[in-house]
Amino acid sequence: MKVLIPTPLRSYAGERHEVEAAGATLGAILEDLDRCYPGIRFRMIDEQDAIRRHIRIFVNGDQVRSLGTSLGAADEVLIVQALSGG
Amino acid sequence: MTAKLSAPRPAAGPVLLLVATRKGAFILKSDPARRSWKTAGPMFLGHTVHHLVLDPRDRRTLLLAARTGHLGPTVFRSLDMGKTWKEAARPPAFPKAAEGQKGRVVDHVFWLTPGLASETGVWYAGTSPQGLFRSEDGGVNWATVPGFNDHPMLAKWTGGEQDGTPDGPKLHSILVDPRDARHLYVGMSSGGVFESHDQGTNWRPLNAGCLADFLPEPYPEYGHDPHCMRLHPLAPDILYQQNHCGIYRMARPDNRWARVGSSMPKNVGDIGFPMVLHPRDPDRVWVFPMDGGTVWPRTSPGGKPAVYGTRNAGKTWQRLATGLPARQSWLTVKRQAMCADLHEPVGLYFGTTNGEIWASRNEGAKWACVARHLPHVYAVEAAELRAELRP
Numbered sequence: 001m002k003v004l005i006p007t008p009l010r011s012y013a014g015e016r017h018e019v020e021a022a023g024a025t026l027g028a029i030l031e032d033l034d035r036c037y038p039g040i041r042f043r044m045i046d047e048q049d050a051i052r053r054h055i056r057i058f059v060n061g062d063q064v065r066s067l068g069t070s071l072g073a074a075d076e077v078l079i080v081q082a083l084s085g086g
Numbered sequence: 087m088t089a090k091l092s093a094p095r096p097a098a099g100p101v102l103l104l105v106a107t108r109k110g111a112f113i114l115k116s117d118p119a120r121r122s123w124k125t126a127g128p129m130f131l132g133h134t135v136h137h138l139v140l141d142p143r144d145r146r147t148l149l150l151a152a153r154t155g156h157l158g159p160t161v162f163r164s165l166d167m168g169k170t171w172k173e174a175a176r177p178p179a180f181p182k183a184a185e186g187q188k189g190r191v192v193d194h195v196f197w198l199t200p201g202l203a204s205e206t207g208v209w210y211a212g213t214s215p216q217g218l219f220r221s222e223d224g225g226v227n228w229a230t231v232p233g234f235n236d237h238p239m240l241a242k243w244t245g246g247e248q249d250g251t252p253d254g255p256k257l258h259s260i261l262v263d264p265r266d267a268r269h270l271y272v273g274m275s276s277g278g279v280f281e282s283h284d285q286g287t288n289w290r291p292l293n294a295g296c297l298a299d300f301l302p303e304p305y306p307e308y309g310h311d312p313h314c315m316r317l318h319p320l321a322p323d324i325l326y327q328q329n330h331c332g333i334y335r336m337a338r339p340d341n342r343w344a345r346v347g348s349s350m351p352k353n354v355g356d357i358g359f360p361m362v363l364h365p366r367d368p369d370r371v372w373v374f375p376m377d378g379g380t381v382w383p384r385t386s387p388g389g390k391p392a393v394y395g396t397r398n399a400g401k402t403w404q405r406l407a408t409g410l411p412a413r414q415s416w417l418t419v420k421r422q423a424m425c426a427d428l429h430e431p432v433g434l435y436f437g438t439t440n441g442e443i444w445a446s447r448n449e450g451a452k453w454a455c456v457a458r459h460l461p462h463v464y465a466v467e468a469a470e471l472r473a474e475l476r477p
Contacts (some may be wrong), residue, residue: 008157039173043157047179048189052158081157 003033003077012040021077026057027067029077044079056080091264091320093366096430102469103435104148105443106135106422109461111150113138113168115471120433120447123456129168130154137422139198140469141224149209149225151195159194161211163225176227178211178219180235190215190235197422198225199260202267212257216244216274218286233287234272234280243291243308244277251275258421259315263322271317271325278310279327295342297331314361314421321368328361328373328421335400346400350375354387354394354405360424364432364449369399372406372426372434372450374419385416393434393450406450417442422465437463 003021005013013019014037021036023029027049034041044055049067051057057064058078059071071077103114103123112127129135134153141147148164150171160177164170183189192213201208211219211228218234221227234240244255259273268285271292278293291308298310311330318324323338326346333347333356347356357378364370372395377383386392392407417438424436434446441460446453 008154038175039160042160042177042179043154046158046191047181048183048191050191055157 001029001071001073001075001077003029004079006079006081008081009040009043009079012037012043024070025067026059026064026069026071026077029071030067054082056082091322093320094428096366097428097470100471101427101429101433102140102471103425103443103445104138104140104465104467104469105437105457105460105463106138106150106465107437107441107461107463108134111135111138111168112457112460114443114457116445120427120429120445123443123445125457125460126168129171130162134194135464136194136196137198137465137467139200139467141200142469143200143203143206145470147224149198149200151198151211153194159192159213161195161198161225161228174221174226174228176229178213178217178228179230180217181230181232190217192217193254196256197258197260199262202262202264205267208267210260210262210270212260212272214254214256216240216255216257216277218257218260218272220286231286233282233284234289237289243280244274245309259312259327261315261317261325263317264319265322271315273312273315273327275311275313275330276309278308279312279315280308292336292341293343295336295344296327296329296334297345299331313359316361316363316371318363318368320366324368326361326363326371328358330357330378332356333358333361333373333400346396347373349401350394350403351405354392355379358419359384359421360419360436361421362424362426362434365426365428367397370395370397371400372396372424374424374436376418383416384418386418389414389416391415391417393436393446393453395450406446407453408451409446409453410444420464422467423463425466425468427468428470433468435466435468437466439463 021029021032030041099118101116105112110128110131114123137151150162161174162171180190197212199210207224209221209225218231219228261271263269270282280289281292282289293310312327315327325336327334332345334343335346336343350356354375358375362372377387394403419436427433431449443457445456
């Protein structure tokens with residue numbers, strides 16, 4: 001399925017803004033992404049398997065918060081980084 | 087494993103200053119006389135960089151502790167003095183907690199310490215919240231030190247994550263005894279000083295004699311706030327620490343800290359962040375006092391920044407402020423942001439929270455600003471360029 005990569009993570013994905021990944025759950029998709037682009041998962045998911053504070057993940061426009069969320073082949077995953085600070 | 091200690095020859099030639107800031111890293115390079123400096127960078131612009139360290143074993147490998155914007159903690163490695171970088175394959179991370187239990191999460195990597203010359207590839211990393219990690223492959227893969235990170239007393243030692251510094255509780259000042267790679271010290275803010283004789287398997291507090299005036303018991307076994315601790319490379323039984331509650335020295339086998347900052351001028355006090363040792367004389371150290379009164383402004387006392395140095399292990403202190411702003415200067419020097427080189431006379435350097443780098447080529451007698459308008463400086467490390475000048 002299609003996964004849209006935010007600008008701060010594109011250095012991990014060969015500067016691509018859109019990549020393909022496979023998996024039946026959000027967690028599996030991110031594992032597949034990490035196989036293709038090593039290190040990218042840890043930038044989004046911490047060591048306790050929680051989505052990092054400034055990362056938002058949307059599936060077909062709806063925000064998801066669980067790595068166990070089921071996905072279909074036609075779904076579109078959008079990863080967003082919410083920037084803040086001074 | 088033991089190593090014979092030998093006095094480093096005074097260095098000559100250019101000095102590198104490895105500068106870590108809140109918005110990236112920079113490298114300043116001097117001419118051989120250390121009179122003029124050129125700034126290179128930024129590297130990792132926009133990333134929070136807490137520490138940039140040159141491997142003293144090869145004088146080639148750089149490790150950089152970064153918090154990549156909002157994307158979590160990691161370590162980068164360069165084999166070509168910063169021209170190219172590669173991220174650690176396995177950055178420092180706490181073990182995954184058992185189902186139903188709350189696990190800890192590394193917020194940022196704060197401190198990097200290379201192992202001894204006999205331990206090729208070994209590095210230690212200290213994190214926020216307090217965690218200790220070890221790499222045996224030059225910083226590519228990092229593993230938890232379970233004897234520390236899973237210690238049943240750790241939560242009591244640290245007081246929990248709410249007791250840390252404003253930027254988060256930290257493990258810092260990872261020291262390796264140059265005679266024995268298994269003998270380690272760490273400092274924790276909060277938590278205190280701890281020691282291991284078996285490469286991190288077992289730990290014990292080492293805080294006797296050190297004040298913790300913010301706790302009900304002023305001289306507790308643990309819970310202190312060491313800001314920066316140093317071990318003298320030629321006399322490893324001598325330790326100094328700049329603590330939240332003063333400047334301390336320990337000369338082992340006496341395992342008590344003695345407050346040597348009591349002899350500082352009363353209107354300046356002995357609160358500060360950094361602690362810098364002379365590379366060849368264990369009786370000589372330098373500190374950068376800050377205002378630790380009332381609500382802890384952490385700025386230069388009275389708006390008059392000054393380095394203070396001692397030549398007699400803290401019995402007396404000398405103010406070293408020639409060339410520094412004389413008034414209305416409210417800067418702060420963080421715990422990793424002051425260092426010495428290996429030259430004769432020793433060069434001293436510090437970076438400020440308002441983005442300046444100050445240098446003295448004569449042990450603090452006279453200061454000059456060698457870079458300004460950088461981001462908030464977190465760390466400054468001096469490194470010698472030429473391999474034949476290694477200590």
